[in-house]
Amino acid sequence: MIAILGNTLLLMSFAFTVYGILSATLYTANGNRKFMLSGERAILSSSVFVILSTIGLLIELLRSNFTLEYVARYSSAETPTLYKFSGLWAGMQGSLLFWVMILSVFIIMVIYQNRNRHQKLMPWVLITLGVIQLFFLAMSNFFENPFTPIPAGMVMNGMGLNPLLQNPVMLIHPPLLYLGFIGFSIPFAFGMAAMITGELDTVWIRTTRRWTLVTWLFLSVAIIMGGRWAYVELGWGGYWAWDPVENASLLPWLTGTAYIHSVLIQEKKNMLRIWNMVLIMVTFTLTIFGTYLTRSGVVSSVHAFAATDLGVWFFWFIVLILVTNIILLVIRRKELASVNRLESFVGRESGFLFNNMLFVAMMLTVLWGTMYPILSEAVTGTKITVGSPYFNRVMIPLGLLLLFLTGVGPLLAWRRTTTRSLRRNFTLPFIVGLILTGIFGAVSKMTLIYPLISVLLISFVAAIIFLEFFKGTKARHRMTGAGYLKSFFELLEKNRSRYGGYIVHLGIVMMFLGFTGKVFDKEADLSMNQGDIKTVGHYDIEYTDYWLETPETNPDTRSNHAAKIVTLKISKNGSYYTTLNAERRFYTDQNNQPSSEVSLKATLFEDLYIVLGSLDLHSGNAILKVRVNHLVSWVWLGTFVLILGSLVSLNIGGLIKGKSL
């Protein structure tokens, strides 16, 4: 019954969206307000239908209604309830519905927030969002319908959820990624509306500023959560492998980050107006492109959905977006020309331009590397791979250059910066950087160039940020006479955008420290029998026990899998350190598909990372992969700082008090 209702609602929402778009278009032609209201209500209704339809699918997943093909394919009676939620985005049909559901929530928010504002822009915002919604509804209704039934009684139990998705991080990562992707539809729709109506001042930028920041925050956190998932679930010891699907999420992040920097120039100096239009168009297109990559089967990836016919439709949708935007940009090119001009190579405006250039260069490099195998196969007929060694080699120098600009950019004055000012601002941080790099090089005996440059830049940028806070707080203390702590918080309060940005930069710096730690990572493969003690670096690993847990012996905690477990007593430098249990799971509802559960002891400085490769229950012989990974915690800590900085920039207090996005 719920399935039939869900399917009907999905069909109705398609029809309502078509009507909404037509009605809003009629309003733009004849100016009759009734058409606008009618269109708005139709798209609102359509959005509500989509939400209800998604709730319907979720209920069916929770109820394990195996008369639905989707439910039978992505869950089983034994799937833990929590992971039945993950079933919603585990497959193609569910993820498309989930996509359009989030878009629908955003559409409702946009319509509500702007009900009495932007009368000229809103019809076109509505039409643009309606077209995007319609595209995904068409996919959901006619190509990948999540409510496709199978005869009752034919399937007694489902196939279960992919074991890799049965991780708490996977409950958060995909929704955040979707929020990050879909959120860019809003600034894109406003940009389109601005170009169509000719309202090209900063209104569309200011209206969507918070949307963009929130979206960027979601996407940033989603990407890092994806890394965290790979780290604790995939068992290879790293968090980023430059897989095409990982790259697909990074592409819009790179241009989105460029955009949130360059809109500052438009807001303050009314410059880079064409550039901002291009950036938001490219960012939105890349979100669709990312979806295309994962669904078309054009690239080989462990994260990708199986190849389907959807790729063609996504391809033509991307073409439609690009062609429409290019035509609009050509028509509006004169009105979009900057009013103000750059005055110097060494000024904040130029700094932002170089920062933007670097982000776009990084995006093009990642895109190039990701798509090159297809190009190569088309040209030479030979299938090749562009894997992580390539990306690490080309992206590390670009990343370091970007880190350098992260420090330099904010210290450049608007218009032009004098040599004296440069010297005054950079000397101390540079000296701090040199001293810390010297200490680091001497202690670690590091001779590789990139880690040394990285440490130099990390210290340099961190010193700049701390000095900025110190100087600002001191100046405020001198001006108001308030205590240092109060002055610090007042400084944040008065300059949220600037100091929030510095905190975000600090988070990025901390992440770079984590990335740099990778050069010290060590790995060992061990074959051990019960009672063995093996020394790995400064760790003594004692294999004390092993056993098997099954759904029968542990029905509450292991309802859908059996687990071979070894207990390892770890000593560090001769003293007891910790006890770890490493697991190898076999998912009974997935043809006993194996999955390793990483056992991890993380500290600020290093992680002891152990994966059970295999365990012979007769002899007790265990094959273990032991890694000592360095500074990884700084990547996760940096994420928290990044979130904190974004919240400061967003004025989260103001948002809670009722200011709109």
Added chain:
Amino acid sequence: MKWLTGLLFLALIFGQFKSEKELKLESILMAPCCGGGTLAEHEENRYSHDMKQIMFALTDSVFDKQKVKELFDEAYSDRGIYQLHFAPATKSLKEIQKYVDENVHAGMTLDEIVDVFAWIHGEVIRSSPKHEGFGNLVWYMPLIILLVGVGVITLIVRRFVKRQKAQPVTAQAPDFDPELSAKIEKEIKELDL
């Protein structure tokens, strides 16, 4: 202080850890099963395990050709490796045995080792393209993108800066408007907020 102590540990030589060479070997070939990463990035399975064993034997300080041949035989007599989705073996066991007999020798470089696997599995097994022919394009493009980007920005800035410098200078100083001046000062201050 904790930091320094921590960093000191880095200087320790970890006896049982894989050598740099072993780690490098694991990163130059893709896992043949699914393309889900290099051998280093992929969870160990029988195919990746066999390939690693061959590579380690090929680079062993004591080269044992008989052992290498046995490892090849073991890896490529498994029918599964001919049916992999990503990079199946494309040569029969007989062809591989002949090739190994004629081409595999002591002191092979990393490139030569990768060439052996590329001959068996196709170019797709390399974790990054060769620096030759069309493969050069993938390596040089990032540099080209960066240079073009820097060039474009330099041109834009120079054009704007020159244009401003070329503006005629008025003989008379402009009228001083204190209200306007205060407004400008205020706006400049706001720009830095």
